[in-house]
Structures are given as C-alpha cells and as structure tokens.
Amino acid sequence: MSESSRSSAVVVESFRPDDPGVGARLASVELHRPEPGWIPVTVEAASLNHHDVWSCRGVGLRESQLPMVLGTDATGTLEDGTPVIVHGVVTSPTWRGDETLDPTRSLLSERYPGTLAERVWVPEGNVVARPAGLSAHEAACLPTAYLTAYRLLFTAAGLRPGQSVLVQGAGGGVATACILLARAAGLRVLVTSRSESRAERARELGAHVVVESGARLPHLVDAVIETVGKATWSHSLRSLVPGGVVAVAGATTGPDADADLNRVFFKGLRVVGSTMGTRVELERLVSLLVATGVRPLVDRVVPLDGVPGSDGALAALAAGEVIGKVVVDVA
Structure with missing residues (x-):
C-alpha cells in the first residue's frame, strides 16, 4: 500500500448532540501515513462504541478536526496478509509502560483517523495476532x-x-x-x-x-x-x-x-x-477467549453505509436499543 490512498469511511461531518447519527455520513477520504513507524491495516470488520456517539455530539473533538473518521475497534490484515486485531490506544512514541497511563494518550478517531474505514493507519506496535479460531466479527468487538x-x-x-x-x-x-x-x-x-x-x-x-x-x-x-x-x-x-x-x-x-x-x-x-487497556491485556483477552470458547455477544451486523443517519446503527446505539455489540462488516 502506498503512503496515501483513498478509502470509503464513516466520518463525523458536523456535531449533532440531539441526533448524533445525522452528523455522520459515508464518504471517500484520502488517508495518509500520519507518523513515521505507522503501518496500514486493510479492515475486514469494525465495531461501534459509545465513544463514536460522543464524537458525533462534539465531545473530544473540535470543529477544526472535522471531518474525522470514526471508530476505535477493528480487525483486518497487514500488507503481507497476516490477520491482526487493532489496539486503539495511541501513545507518545517515547512512552514506555502501561499505555493507559500516558498523559498524552489518545484513541484512534480523536487525533488520528479511526477504524470505520476500508483502511486504517496504526502504530506498528498497535496490532496483535488474530488466532484462526476467532472470526473477524468476533475479533472486531474486542479492542474497546x-x-x-x-x-x-x-x-x-x-x-x-x-x-x-x-x-x-x-x-x-x-x-x-x-x-x-x-x-x-x-x-x-x-x-x-x-x-x-x-x-x-x-x-x-x-x-x-x-x-x-x-x-x-x-x-x-x-x-x-x-x-x-x-x-x-x-x-x-x-x-x-x-x-x-x-x-x-x-x-x-x-x-x-x-x-x-x-x-x-x-x-x-x-x-x-480504569480506562481501556494495554496491548498486553488485549493479547491476554484473546487468549482467554480461545481457551474458554467464550465469544462476544453481537446485537447486529451492518455495512458501512448502515452506520450513519437517523435510522442507522449509531442512532440505535445512542437510543439504547442495542444489547451487546454492533459489528460493521467492511470487507
């Protein structure tokens, strides 16, 4: 993949506190490598979180950052075809130790484009292996x-x-x-x-x-x-x-x-x-699921264009109509 490419993505275009889904839309965006040492992931599946709802309401984002690609969770493949799960906590390049304690940390979709897209750039240390026994839909539920x-x-x-x-x-x-x-x-x-x-x-x-x-x-x-x-x-x-x-x-x-x-x-x-978790904890979580056979509860699976709008999945999540996770099928 080149340093820059276009991707279909769900972006927050305007803040709508009372109807967050309306402020989002499906768009074609130009994605660039944000920083040295970042790698591209071709997204197979993502999932929604209340973080996406709050982003559409204007919490944690500024008008000057719009449009911003939403999403903190994803699973997909590296350029060589290796299946991975994305760890969405982004730290300073010089930070060492528990990522959640970095005072400058952020999540994908806060400072950098998020995962509700065909492709996402992430720091090279922000991926963990996806085992064969875990489907893309299941893995997409894990990172948040x-x-x-x-x-x-x-x-x-x-x-x-x-x-x-x-x-x-x-x-x-x-x-x-x-x-x-x-x-x-x-x-x-x-x-x-x-x-x-x-x-x-x-x-x-x-x-x-x-x-x-x-x-x-x-x-x-x-x-x-x-x-x-x-x-x-x-x-x-x-x-x-x-x-x-x-x-x-x-x-x-x-x-x-x-x-x-x-x-x-x-x-x-x-x-x-407590907030989010570390990359090591994500690896242990994956191991726990594999060892026990427990799998995430999925409420529904929608395509990218099923996320925005007053009748889309974001609106359903904001209205409390979801039990479990909303998975977004990207592949």
Whole structure:
C-alpha cells in the first residue's frame, strides 16, 4: 500500500448532540501515513462504541478536526496478509509502560483517523495476532468494550476465581462483556437491571443472580463494576464486603455522586479508576477467549453505509436499543 490512498469511511461531518447519527455520513477520504513507524491495516470488520456517539455530539473533538473518521475497534490484515486485531490506544512514541497511563494518550478517531474505514493507519506496535479460531466479527468487538471489561475485572478489581462481582446495569457493551468474561473466569456474577428483557438476557449470558437496580443483594460482593455513576454509586458502596473495591470506567448518569466517604474509610473500601487497556491485556483477552470458547455477544451486523443517519446503527446505539455489540462488516 502506498503512503496515501483513498478509502470509503464513516466520518463525523458536523456535531449533532440531539441526533448524533445525522452528523455522520459515508464518504471517500484520502488517508495518509500520519507518523513515521505507522503501518496500514486493510479492515475486514469494525465495531461501534459509545465513544463514536460522543464524537458525533462534539465531545473530544473540535470543529477544526472535522471531518474525522470514526471508530476505535477493528480487525483486518497487514500488507503481507497476516490477520491482526487493532489496539486503539495511541501513545507518545517515547512512552514506555502501561499505555493507559500516558498523559498524552489518545484513541484512534480523536487525533488520528479511526477504524470505520476500508483502511486504517496504526502504530506498528498497535496490532496483535488474530488466532484462526476467532472470526473477524468476533475479533472486531474486542479492542474497546471487551478490553475495558477485562482490565476492570482482572487489573483494576484484581478478581480471582471463586470471588464475587456485581455488574451495575445489564445490556451495554462493557456490562455484557463483564458478565461473559467474569463467568468464564470462575467468578460469581451478580447483575442489576431496570429491564426484565435485559435481566433475562443477563441470565442467559451466565449471571448467577439478577436483581432490580438498587435492590438489596442476597450477599455482599468482593467487587463492583461501575459504569453508571450517580444513579448507582450509593448502591455500589453498600454492596461491598469490607475491603472491597469499586472499579470505575464511566458515569453515564453523571459523575456528581455523593462520595459517601464515611462508608469508604470505615469499611476500608477502594475506588479504582480504569480506562481501556494495554496491548498486553488485549493479547491476554484473546487468549482467554480461545481457551474458554467464550465469544462476544453481537446485537447486529451492518455495512458501512448502515452506520450513519437517523435510522442507522449509531442512532440505535445512542437510543439504547442495542444489547451487546454492533459489528460493521467492511470487507
């Protein structure tokens, strides 16, 4: 592949906070090698994340960056045909260590064009091998939601087989991934849900206990996976054993929760923030899936032109109509 080529891609062209899908469109864009040491990947499949919705709402992007190619997740092939999965965390070239701790880090589609395209340029260290037992559609789900879930469970919360975990909220990409990965790793999994249909899906995925949001649990847990924020924070703290941990990766209902510091220090609780994951953790996640046979839950598969618009997949994701992952078939 040359240093520059044209590619069909889904771009955010204008910010539409109330209708994010309308601000995106399918376009033909010129893609250049952004930096020395970057390599091209021919994309076979990608997937959507709430990060794409927020980008269309103008969060994390400036008008001067538009149009920007959306997408943080992808799998495809290198120029020699090697199948790979893209790690979407981009660090400074001089950074060493945990990529998520680089203060200058970004994700693909923030400073550099993203993965919702026929081709994407990535740093040469940002790919991991895709094993033969993992399909392109399955692999495309991993680099954001499933990697975030893996890090929350096993790095931030430090959970081990036999322990218990509460996942706040059923249905979202990260929550679904947490249920599947936690059950595969031998954890006792409790889930909260406001929807009976989502509660039933959580049970089908392997949750041992599902309760209504805010309800008393049958027993306290070793850790809580918290991505909801204000609406569930108090319940998360009340649900922990002494010395338990809340692993936090989001606040979809707002961050201004009552910290309840008395409970935190009296019970010796820990609150650990987490975002995305490292390339090494992505490799371990892939190995876990291969070893256990667990596969991502796919809500739907759409083509590139099925992503934008008021009736496209981005709009469905923004409206909360998705359970699991939306895969974008690019090949």
